Amino acid sequence: MNYLNKGARLVLAALLVLALALPVMAGEAPAFKQYPNLVDAAEVKLVADGKVKGVIIDARPYKLKYLKGHIPGSISLPTSQFDKVAASKLPKDKDTLLVFYCGGLKCALSHKGAFKAHAMGYKRIQVYAKGYPDWKKHYGAGPSGPERAATPFKQFPVQVDAAAVKDVVTGKTVGLVIDSRPYMKKYAKGHIPGALSLPTSAFNKMKGLLPADKNALVIFYCGGLHCALSHKAAFKARALGYANVKVYPAGYPDWKKVYGAGAAAAMAPAKAKTAAKRSLKAGKEEGSLDLVVFEEIIKTKPEAIYLVDVRDPHEYKAGHFKSSVNIPTDDLEKKLASLPSDKPVVFTCSTGARSGEAYYMLQDQRPELKEVYYLDAEITFDDKGGYKITPPK
Amino acid sequence: MIKTVFAMALAALLLLASLGPALSEGNWRKGKYLYRKNCRTCHSAKGPAKDLSPSTYKQAKWAELFNQNKIPCKPKWPKITDKDLADIYAYLHGHAADSPSPAKCK
Structure with missing residues (x-):
């Protein structure tokens, strides 16, 4: 009884399967x-x-x-x-x-x-x-798990590969590489050497970091093919009028694969190079410029340096070095990109405090500029265009 | 009288000892920048936290805050290395209200 029952069930099951499969087999045209x-x-x-x-x-x-x-x-x-x-x-x-x-x-x-x-x-x-x-x-089987790009994003049309970025890093091509990822979470843990951190979330606030020259080559990158940040930033830069914008879509994961992990945020290596490459005689304090050398330059070839007076406009108005431009420390962060890389940048103020701060701001935010100095001295101006530089006590 | 002087000397000695090498060897110019970068984002006239300048407190108060780990907003900080912290301390302490050159941020 039991046995028969089992057999009957099997037949029934087979019939059922057939019945279900029939429509498909019949016309091959799905329903x-x-x-x-x-x-x-x-x-x-x-x-x-x-x-x-x-x-x-x-x-x-x-x-x-x-x-x-x-x-x-x-x-x-x-x-x-x-x-x-x-x-x-x-x-x-x-x-x-x-x-x-x-x-x-x-x-x-x-x-x-x-x-x-x-x-x-x-x-x-x-x-x-x-x-x-x-x-x-x-x-073969594809990736499992949640989707990585929930919203497909618009790709920036001009794209480059790792080799092109490497040329900028080594200086073969002149340009600026920009890291669009968040600073603390990503950039600080490792980035392409010399890349500037400009998180896309803070793009509008920090766009002053972009080069002053709208024709300069600017390459954005972020966390790889699924990351939209570099593309977004590139569109924004183009909207600002930058003519030579590119995206390195494979981004940092690809860079690591090809050239190894880049520098972490501690700018130690950059600093070491700074010390080696500086052409002007240093003063006693880290980053400062020898006062005699400074006066010599001011008197004989002021065009050899880019002199930035970081005091406030009213102080500047009351007297300043003829060859200097005025960028108060509070505005400097926004104007970092306007500082030239082809000659030494020298900061001055009235005591060496604000100019020293400016020096460290550049160490942090434009470490690729090697020739940056400040004047550790008390500087006063008279109303006839004269000045007096007093060494620190 | 002698007792008071002695107590003050002792307090000063304790304070100096507690400063340790890390905090006393900071680079105040770098600290000035790091303070702007990491602290003034909140501690400014328009920021969400109290407007703080080096001259807001006297040196003893800065020493107390930094040495005894009494800074209330510390958990909200971005990552700041001990070296950076020493630089920031050098700036705040070195330009405190009772220092030779008190400094006020704008």
Whole structure:
């Protein structure tokens, strides 16, 4: 009895499976409306590798499927959530290529998603109907876990690779490399040598750090292909009128792979170089300039140095060195980028306090400038253009 | 009278001893910049915390704050190395209200 029962069950199960499979086997045409524009694995791979620009969209459920493995770089947009979140997840540019995929030929989600996107006005939509099972067969399982770029971002069109950045670092190409990542969390722990920290979150506040010359080469980088910060900063810089802006999209992870970890925030190595490369005779205090040398320069060739008076405007007005420009310490941070790198920068004030502070500000924020000095002295001016420099006691 | 003098001398001695090498060897010019960078972001006239200049306190008060770890906002600081802290201390202490050259930030 028992035995027969088991057999009967088996037959029943087999029949059931057949019945379920029949429609598929019969016509090979799935029971849902297919999106007309289908692509295969190789074409999707081009998008995944960034060779063709576009966004790959995983239409499967997020927790059940996406988290367990998905096509690299794809974003999760479960078709069940489409109406709710599509507007925030899909790129704003309706000309962006969208590639939908889900769980293979029997899965309708990618087609449904594609039709919905079409209705939203997207013009370039493809469906990778064979989906994730086929991808795994060709290229192996993709990454699992949460999506890394929840919102696809607009890529800055002018991009460079590690070698081009290296040329700037070594001075072969003249330019400025800018780290767009947060200062404390990222930059301080390691960055491309000589890179300036300009977190994109503080871009508007700190944009004064950008070079004064709008034609200067500026390369932004951040935490790699999934990081939007460098692209955002590059767009902002271009909007400010910078003509030669580039992005190093592979960013710091790539740099580390190619050239090893860069300097950590402690500017120790930069400082060591500072001491070695300085051409003018130093004074007693760290960073200060010998007073005799200074007076000699002021009298005979003032154009040899970039002299910055960091006192307040009313002090400056009352008397100053003829060849000096006035940048009060409070404004200096915003104007750091305007300081030239082709001649020594010398700071003066009335006692050597503010100018010393300015020196250390440059050590911290423009460590690539080696020739920076301040005058450790009391300086007074009379109303006839004369001056008196008194050495510190 | 002698007792008071003795007590004061003792206090001064204790204070000096507690300063230790780390805090007394700071570079005050660098500290002036580091103070602007790390502290004035909050401790300024328009900032969320009390407007603080070196001359706000006397030297003894700065010594007490730094040596006995009595700075209330310390948990909110960005990472500051001991060396930087020594520089900042050199600036604040060296330009305190009762120092030879009191300094006030603007």
